[in-house]
Amino acid sequence: MGEGERGFCGMRTARGGRLAHLAGTAATGMLEWYRDPLPTNCVADWVCAGSRRIGCHNLAVFYASCTLDCLFCQNWHFREAAPERSRLVSAAELAAAANPRTFCVCFFGGDPASQMPHALVAGRRLAEAGVAVCWETAGTSNPKLLDHAVEISLRTGGCIKFDLKAFDEGLHTALTGASNRRTLENFARAARRFGERPEPPLVVASTLLVPGYVDAEEVRRTARFIAALDPEIPYALLGFAPHFRMSDLPRTSVRHAEEAAAAARSAGLKNVRIGNRHLLSHEY
Numbered sequence: 001m002g003e004g005e006r007g008f009c010g011m012r013t014a015r016g017g018r019l020a021h022l023a024g025t026a027a028t029g030m031l032e033w034y035r036d037p038l039p040t041n042c043v044a045d046w047v048c049a050g051s052r053r054i055g056c057h058n059l060a061v062f063y064a065s066c067t068l069d070c071l072f073c074q075n076w077h078f079r080e081a082a083p084e085r086s087r088l089v090s091a092a093e094l095a096a097a098a099n100p101r102t103f104c105v106c107f108f109g110g111d112p113a114s115q116m117p118h119a120l121v122a123g124r125r126l127a128e129a130g131v132a133v134c135w136e137t138a139g140t141s142n143p144k145l146l147d148h149a150v151e152i153s154l155r156t157g158g159c160i161k162f163d164l165k166a167f168d169e170g171l172h173t174a175l176t177g178a179s180n181r182r183t184l185e186n187f188a189r190a191a192r193r194f195g196e197r198p199e200p201p202l203v204v205a206s207t208l209l210v211p212g213y214v215d216a217e218e219v220r221r222t223a224r225f226i227a228a229l230d231p232e233i234p235y236a237l238l239g240f241a242p243h244f245r246m247s248d249l250p251r252t253s254v255r256h257a258e259e260a261a262a263a264a265r266s267a268g269l270k271n272v273r274i275g276n277r278h279l280l281s282h283e284y
Contacts, residue, residue: 024065024115028088029122030081031115033097036060042106043136043161044204046273047234049104050132056103059131061094063109063119067140069177070165071245072210078110091118095125102129104158108136116145123152134158138165138176139183139190150190154202161204162187166214167221175213184225191229198232206236206275209252209260211284216256220263227268234271235264239279250283 024030036058039051050058064078064086098105105126112119112135123133133156135149153160164187165180166172172180187205194203205226207219219237226233237260239252257274264272274280 024063024118026091026117026121028090029094029115029118030064030083030086031089031094031109031118032062032064033089033094034060034062035102038103042134043163043206043236043238043275044134044159044201044234045275046236047201047204047271048134048159049157049200050134053103056101059098059102059105059126061105061107061112061119061122063107063112063115065114066110066138067114067178068111068138068165071175072208072240072243072249074241074243075110076244091121091125094122095129098126098129098131102126102131104132104134106134106136111137111140112149113137113139113141116141116149120145120148120152123149127152127156130156132156132158135160136163137161138163139186140178141186143186143189146186146189150193150202154193154197157200159200159202159204160190161206162190164205164207164222164226166207166218167225168218171213171218175210187226188229191226191233194230194233201232201234204234204236206238207260208238208240209256210240210246211249211252211256214260216259216263219260220267223264223267223269223272231268231270233269234273235269236273236275237261237264239274239276241276241279251279251281253282253284254280255282256284 038053038056045051064081107119133152139162
């Protein structure tokens with residue numbers, strides 16, 4: 001990264017031969033937040049405690065940066081944001097947004113992994129207020145920071161939802177611009193603590209069924225990896241809708257989703273669900 005250039009996630013720049021933080025620190029984060037009434041369209045909605053808290057809401061925290069560059073990104077608009085022209089939010093200010101009806105918070109994006117120092121400080125403050133803390137991430141953060149995130153969720157009744165985009169490293173790199181080695185290592189690291197609190201589940205996995213790329217065999221390989229860690233870990237298979245650089249692809253078909261779910265179960269997983277069924281098609 002040359003002088004004045006921004007890093008991959010957009011939160012760092014080079015100044016005087018050193019890295020300087022533009023946002024994503026314990027002090028400031030580049031994000032948006034809103035109150036999402038429960039139950040909501042959560043990746044873990046069929047197993048999380050929040051799905052039963054009608055009348056409460058989730059504090060949805062969207063970090064406007066990411067550590068990957070997914071061709072199918074459904075939230076690609078965050079790429080138009082920049083720290084220099086965005087209103088930055090302190091961890092204290094974010095935590096203060098919680099009120100008596102706030103049952104849970106979910107840090108997503110983008111990806112909270114790109115601004116973990118901020119998310120962890122905010123998460124701890126919200127935990128102190130009695131809020132269940134959840135994460136939705138591709139799992140690329142520093143392992144030690146991940147440990148802190150898992151600990152907060154374990155203590156508050158929240159969960160950490162890993163987006164396992166592909167098991168094959170080459171396919172993952174083609175779809176996201178980065179290796180999945182850190183993701184798989186971090187998932188295994190978090191999964192080792194799954195048995196400490198299986199209800200509600202501490203760790204949840206999901207995979208987007210991208211037509212022509214993430215087929216039943218790819219799901220089988222991913223599910224085999226998960227099952228070897230703990231076959232009780234919930235696994236959501238999500239329907240794809242055309243977005244970003246893959247706007248010319250069809251929506252995931254019903255046949256594709258059902259074959260993928262069968263493959264995941266045959267690999268040993270006991271809790272598999274097809275999510276986003278309203279997106280499924282009969283196009284192939």
